[in-house]
Amino acid sequence: MAGITVTRKFQSFVVPSLSAPAPTTETLELSAIDRVPGLRHTVRSLHVFRHRKDDAAATARRDAADAAASRRPAEVIRAALSRALVDYRPFAGRFVGSLYAGEACVECTDEGAWFVEAVADCSLDDVNGLDYPLMVSEEELLPAPEEGVDPTSIPIMMQVTEFSCGGFVVGLVAVHTLADGLGAAQFINAISEFARGLDKLTIAPVWARALIPNPPKLPPGPPPSFESFGFKHFVMDVIFDNIAHVKTEYFQANGQYCSTFDVAIAKVWQARTRAIKYNGDFKVHVCFFANTRHLLTQVLPKDGGFYGNCFYPVTVTATAEDVASGGLLDVIRMIRDGKARLPLEFAKWSTGDVKVDPYQLTFKHNVLFVSDWTRLGFFEVDYGWGVPNHIIPFTYADYMAVAVLGAPPTMNKGTRIMTQCVEEKHLMDFKDEMKAFF
Template sequence: MVAVTVTRRSRSFVAPSPAPAPAAEAQTLELSAIDRVPGLRHNVRSLHVFRGGGDGGGEMLRRPAAVIRAALARALADYPPFAGRFAGSLLAVDACVACTGEGAWFVEAAVDCSLDDVNGMEYPLMISEEELLPAPDDGVDPTSIPVMIQVTEFTCGGFIFGLVAVHTLADGLGAAQFIGAIAEHARGVDKPKVAPVWDRALMPNPPRLPPGPPPSFRSFGFQHFSTDVTSDRIAHFKTEYFRAFGQYCSTFDVATAKVWQARTRAVGYNPEAQVHMCFFANTRHLLTQVLPKDGGYYGNCFYPVTVTAKAEDVTTKELLEVIKMIRDGKARLPMEFAKWASGDVKIDPYELTFEHNVLFVSDWTRLGFFEVDYGWGTPSHIIPFTYAEYMAVAVLGAPPMPKKGTRIMTQCVEDSHIKEFQEEMKAFV
């Protein structure tokens, strides 16, 4: 392993440019009912690896950090909430965003090696994510700043874009829309192709239900494990599913079904115990009558879909049957979302529980991050850090280019079950 030194050359806030017109006080924007879900006030962290196009031997004519910093300032003028600060209380349901113009936190850094020297930032990581992700000054709450960015340049001309964003302001699609706007400005585009839409009043706002018991945040000691599944292997199960049920299924359905089944088998739950799989489904297509036809809404617009089954059914049934469970859960989305929007629920579906028998799945392949281009090409791969000690998680991504297929990144079983889980997953791939 090579000795690597990451040097942070500058840290500062980047304000919108051009600056907004002077006002007596900052404009305050209300958040939607989904934005105000207390569990969303957390940082979503990720590393976006770009191979770049520098010559590796001298000073690049356009340094990525400088280009992206200037582009960020222009994007913040389009998206002023990302340059603002949170105000109010989530618990009191008066949380909002003050467009103060204080700016986004930006860090410029450099590392004394090439991306090849650190294996292209493949697992296991040869540089800690903590060195590549931005952190605010001591004593500053990282969830008080909507977005923080660190651009770390390598000697080969490649760079890593480290992103820390607070989920309260935007979901994955919304965050990718904002990052895409930065990239467009970096490439010299005067006006991003997607116009941002803030209007949170477009979202359903059902009566607030009495809060349930506080969730448990017990640490389970889940271990990390990643594997890649070829496109051919996924296609095989898609074909088999169509032959069995006369319906199509997605890569998400196949990969999620396998992780859920492998985890349930490895842990060895009581056959009669209930196990759950939860994912956050985009609901923009269910709000076409109120959302702009050209898109652009970047707030949280999702619904937590939970699929529940007996452990025995998940472990003993064929994988195609587990895929069908997930497909059936997806089919219930329009009805369940409509019932919540109309206030016809007794339990708030957004109040999540973090028990051992709940697997959370996140799909990063369709958010738009993989299409981002700052002028040096799209990312070779993206490393999400959506893990928490109290959550069993599986994240779907893509292997580094030029590989094809699906990368499944998990942190969902303890050390005592990791071998059985790995064997189950390896039999699948």
């Protein structure tokens, strides 16, 4: 749609709201996982909230007062962010020290999180609810710091763009060094709880980085290469019935359950391998980042609240022939076998019983990186206007083949698979393979 304008009306750092004298600066040590150099990058996403005229429950959650109901989302979220930074001071701080030397820390300087208020001169309906293909550039809806400021130096940035219909979009940019997906969602949910008027957080934040295993540091391997492959975007929605059909087939064949993640990722890995037509004996890999909080229940707080990086990179390797020529159920079994190895592999890493650092990732054409955004907690965020209709993650880099598992807008049911993993010359074959699975 031509002529759409997004205007940034106000931008500044939001600092913690303190009723008492400001606390002294505190320097907090990061965990061995936080300090992985590859995590010093931003994770960007858009969270779309449509206006719900008939949502009486949402109105009640906004204090049930007419004055409160008339407040703008940007105003409410800005104030809630300031309040949440009191409990989550590291998000208002700055990174100091060198990740590569293993001495990086977070200094709680209270300099604040970057916050942008913006307005769009159209309704969300005018831009198809901000569904694919995007009719507004993500760069207009995502916050950007002032010129000359390194975005990876600010732990969290937010932009709230209000649309003429009353709906709004929250653009988030978070540095992975401070929190993994579950941790970042925990912080955003804290903001939403204060936005709804809660006086106390449901889950109290816990720093506790010293409780994460800290094995002896391995000698660094060769520096990773960052070759740009020109991978193209492709998005596909799969209805729940089709996923359920594959799950039933897998159970009947193996006597075990499989997850939506298993089905979707096996589907992408096989389709990509077939479309690219690697030589049969060529090794192909799929890598996903598995949550390990359940493996640390003896040391992490029983009530939860830990929001640091707590994951392990699980890599599944097979020949291209085995992935391409086998059935989908065979590829699902490979994924599940990889997940089953997680406890042992994480335990070995924790004690230093590895020769190669599993967190030192390799970005090559034959490696597919996957992530699941459906279980992180972002879909439960409610600032007082209801939960998001859909979320658009931008975890893409030119040097990574990626697949992201999400959800279609709420009016649809099923699973959304967002990919950037094949070049233009393979895109049509990849689409055909994806659509032929069901």
